[in-house]
Amino acid sequence: MFSSRIYIGRFFFRTYKTDQIRVRFAPSPTGYLHLGGLRTALYNFLYAKKHNGKFILRIEDTDQTRIVAGATEQLQNDLEWSGIEIDEGPMQGGTFGPYLQSQRLKIYREEVQTLLDNGSAYHCFCTDNRLQLLRREALRKQEIPKYDNKCRHLTAHAVQNRLDKGEPSCIRFKISDNEESFEDLIYGRISYNISLNEGDPVILKSDGYPTYHFANVVDDHLMKISHVLRGAEWQISTTKHIQLYRAFKWEPPMFGHLPLLMNSDGTKLSKRQGDIRIGHYRDSHIFPLALLNFIVQSGGGFTKDLEKHLKPKCYSIVELANQFDISKINSHSGKLMADRLLEFNRLELRNKIEDAKQISKLIKEVKDLLKSNFSERVENNSLKLDDAYIQNILQWSCNRISKLSDLISKNLEFIWVIPTEYNIDKSSESSIDLLKNELEKEETELDTEHLNAMLKTFCKDHAIKYGSFMRTLRYVLSGLKEGPSVAEMVVILGKKNTIERLDLFLNKTKT
Ligand SMILES: [Zn+2]
Known part of the structure; x- marks a missing residue:
């Protein structure tokens, strides 16, 4: 059908006469x-x-x-x-x-x-x-x-x-x-x-x-x-x-x-694939700008070469508009690199976290996400929902996650969900109490390395079995039997929240 198409390069012999595009x-x-x-x-x-x-x-x-x-x-x-x-x-x-x-x-x-x-x-x-x-x-x-x-x-x-x-x-x-x-x-x-x-x-x-x-x-x-x-x-x-x-x-x-948009393997994008609906991306916590950057990097059309840009960047609409140049759109079909989407989303998440004007909106989004995913926890008040805490967690997550929904993955649930039920031997109570006192003495927040060292010394000094105590501690802090290391959990939760959770356990076992 395309046989009579003749290519003689790109030239523009006419400029539009009206005063407006x-x-x-x-x-x-x-x-x-x-x-x-x-x-x-x-x-x-x-x-x-x-x-x-x-x-x-x-x-x-x-x-x-x-x-x-x-x-x-x-x-x-x-x-x-x-x-x-x-x-x-x-x-x-x-x-x-x-x-x-x-x-x-x-x-x-x-x-x-x-x-x-x-x-x-x-x-x-x-x-x-x-x-x-x-x-x-x-x-x-x-x-x-x-x-x-x-x-x-x-x-x-x-x-x-x-x-x-x-x-x-x-x-x-x-x-x-x-x-x-x-x-x-x-x-x-x-x-x-x-x-x-x-x-x-x-x-x-x-x-x-x-x-x-x-x-x-x-x-x-x-x-x-x-x-x-x-x-x-x-x-x-x-x-x-x-x-x-x-x-x-x-x-x-x-x-x-x-030109046509294609999948990275060269196959045709199809409306029948449910996953190319815009609503699907929105529901999957993809940010609009990440999606737009993902699309434009597939087919040219911009004065700067977005693909070869040294530092990957998620451009704003104004930046994209300023760079847009029809004569630079490729005439061969554009391939969508699926893995780039999450990369752009991570960049956009970082932009939002670092932008004082956007952070409050982001905090609200996290809150909504938490409320809808842990609704039963909202009722019994065992969900961390305060703004300052969420902001801290967002800052921590900056280079670690690519979508907000990653924050509620099974591994990170403990950040938000305060354990309320413990199925632990009462004998751990005294060790937990001792550790609490030890933590309270620390004047600053500790990093993972120092915490690891401190926990090891603590167990040694009090003749506590390290392995089983760590399992108990993880359970007390998170309600999880598996997951990140205890030191990592304490760093993420912060000293104050860690002590609060230890207290909660101690109060429960006393009653
Ligand atoms: Zn006729």
């Missing part, structure tokens, strides 16, 4: 936003942001059979969560609305009349039956099935007669059988002869709904879209769109087609 993201509400869709939205958004332009969300919902309830709202939520700000859209409104295609049917019918009047479009009365016969005949002859443009040649008189009789018809656009070219902002010159593979396409169906291609062109023009950045799967259709613009005597926007 206007881009759009135009999904169909047929499901969830996934990585590929987010990439398209993001590149449009970055381009608008860099040039003080406008980012428009348009919902292409003219195929009513494919609409999924609630998908439009979900799409907007996902975009907002990602940090993509919508300037005009179904919820935001705007001068060029409505932004739902199903609310623009009157506009399409008016515009189709222009093409009927200037002879670029015509009524087609062919029945489904006839079209199916054509198709079967072509397949039998091993030819490409396409409409034979029969109704192009009906006289105006004949058409009027059939319309008067109330015969159902659709409207088709006369495509030219010449090769059509355009300058792709990413791929350079693209040339293609649509008529080789397609008959005159339907632009308005007999039920009055426009087809995708027609509505898309009309809306991009009426919404004054200056640049269209979309997936490479639309590249061939663009030559058809150019013909529509010409029939209307409209100037087309600039087009750039984004």
Whole structure:
């Protein structure tokens, strides 16, 4: 299909004449936003942001059979969560609305009349039956099935007669059988002869709904879209769109087609894989900026080479927008390096921990996470939830975890969960009491190395069996039979909390 594409490098022979960059993201509400869709939205958004332009969300919902309830709202939520700000859209409104295609049917019918009047479009009365016969005949002859443009040649008189009789018809656009070219902002010159593979396409169906291609062109023009950045799967259709613009005597926007996003092993990303939904990443405690950085490092498009940057960095949206350069987008497909996602998330977590403005929000996120995961502990008050403590733990975790949810992994549960039940021999009581006194004498916080030494000396001095005492101690401090070393636990908990937990045990055993 791509055989007639000619590459003659990237050059830009036209600058856009209006005073504003206007881009759009135009999904169909047929499901969830996934990585590929987010990439398209993001590149449009970055381009608008860099040039003080406008980012428009348009919902292409003219195929009513494919609409999924609630998908439009979900799409907007996902975009907002990602940090993509919508300037005009179904919820935001705007001068060029409505932004739902199903609310623009009157506009399409008016515009189709222009093409009927200037002879670029015509009524087609062919029945489904006839079209199916054509198709079967072509397949039998091993030819490409396409409409034979029969109704192009009906006289105006004949058409009027059939319309008067109330015969159902659709409207088709006369495509030219010449090769059509355009300058792709990413791929350079693209040339293609649509008529080789397609008959005159339907632009308005007999039920009055426009087809995708027609509505898309009309809306991009009426919404004054200056640049269209979309997936490479639309590249061939663009030559058809150019013909529509010409029939209307409209100037087309600039087009750039984004290469496919692939898995690191070169296989195609699929919507069927549940794990590429944006909602999935959000639920997995991936930060929006980490996800955006993960996406942009796969396909170029930035003045600095993000991949080869010496110090890995999670860029802000403003930084990404400033660096964004369409001419630097790769024309070969981009591979997503799955392992980089957690790396970016770790960097973003560190940014947030080190940022005084963001830390309180982060603390709240940890609190919510704890409350939802240990709800029964909230009721009996055996969960550590104070801000200062959480902040300390976050600082400790800075280079150790890549997601907030790592903080509630089985191994680290003891940080939050205060043991309430002990199934320990009472004979440990005196040793624990002794250790408590010893710890209280320490004036500063101890590091792991010193604690290890101190615990060993302590056991030796009091003739306590080291191994079994450590097991008891771990159990008293955490309720865990296995896990990090006792010294490590004491460092994480801090002296004060450690003593508190020892006290709790002593009080329990006394009663
Ligand atoms: Zn026909």
